[in-house]
Amino acid sequence: MHFTSEQRLDDGVVEREFTLGEIPGTLWTPESAASAPLVLMAHNNGLPKADPRLVARARYTAARGYAVATIDAAGCGDRPRSAADEQARADLRRAMQAGEPVDEIFESFIGPMVEKAVPDWRTTLDALLALPGIDGPVGYSGGWTALGIRLAVVEPRIAAAGFFAGGYVPRAQREEARQVTVPLLFLLQWDDEGNPRQRALDLFDAFGSEEKTLHANLGGHTGTPWFELEDGCRFLDRHLK
Incomplete structure (x- = not known):
């Protein structure tokens, strides 16, 4: 892991950009803490790590005493996309503009994206836990629910997860949800125009966790109330500290 930049922010958080082979990432840590539990944070279906909503959540969580890390997985952010990825995205834009069904198009590229992303995230997790001042247990938080489901199934170091119901979850991950313990x-926007409410409720029902909580709020896809950040950190406090 090679750190390429470092800056101290006015909320008492240190932000460092890093590269790990071909993987670019960002790490936020509380300036005052000698050690901190780690939270992996990913945004909706692979949106860039620099997305303002992700950065705001990461900085808030780091200020509450956590080390928070995110990466651009293969085909996401500034990393190269295959011709098949570009075609799938073009098909998606065309279908959405025409008001056509898009689930099968999402299946065609979100599923493979998860398969490619999981090894990168696990490699990053190995490198982060080797750094001084970053400890387990590990949490996952983010809108890329499909990735979080797979990581929670295959990665025993993840001890708790916070998911946003706004991203498309392929059929394979909906089945894997039963293995998440x-x-x-689970955060749900009740009027999310891109995520059918019943499908999100069915996914929540499918999770195998004995402790699972659903927070549903009125509003569209980007209307998650700010107070859910505070509640999310209290959830992490219960399970990671």
């Missing part, structure tokens, strides 16, 4: 906080 860690404590879970």
Whole structure:
């Protein structure tokens, strides 16, 4: 892991950009803490790590005493996309503009994206836990629910997960949800125009966790109330500290 930049922010958080082979990432840590539990944070279906909503959540969580890391997985952010990825995205834009069904198009590229992303995230997790001042247990938080489901199934170091119901979850990950057993906080926007409510409720029902909590709020896809950040950190506090 090679750190390429470092800056101290006005909320008492240190932000460092890094590269790990071909993987670019960002790490936020509380300036005052000698050690901190780690939270992996990913945004909706592989949106860039620099997305303002992700950065705001990461900085808030780091200020509450956590080390928070995110990466651009293969085909996401500034990393190269295959011709098949580009075609799938073009098909998606065309279908959405025409008001056509898009689930099968999402299946065609979100599923492979998860398969490619998981090894990168696990490699990053290995490198982060080797750094001084970053400890387990590990949490996952993010809108890329499909990735979080797979990581929670295959990665025993993840002890708790917070998911946002706004991203498309392929059929394979909906089936894998039954294998997720860690404590879970699931956020749902009741009027999310891109995520059918019943499908999100069915996914919540499918999770195998004995401790799982659903927070549903009125509003569209980007209307998650700010107070859910505070509640999310209290959830992490219960399971990671």
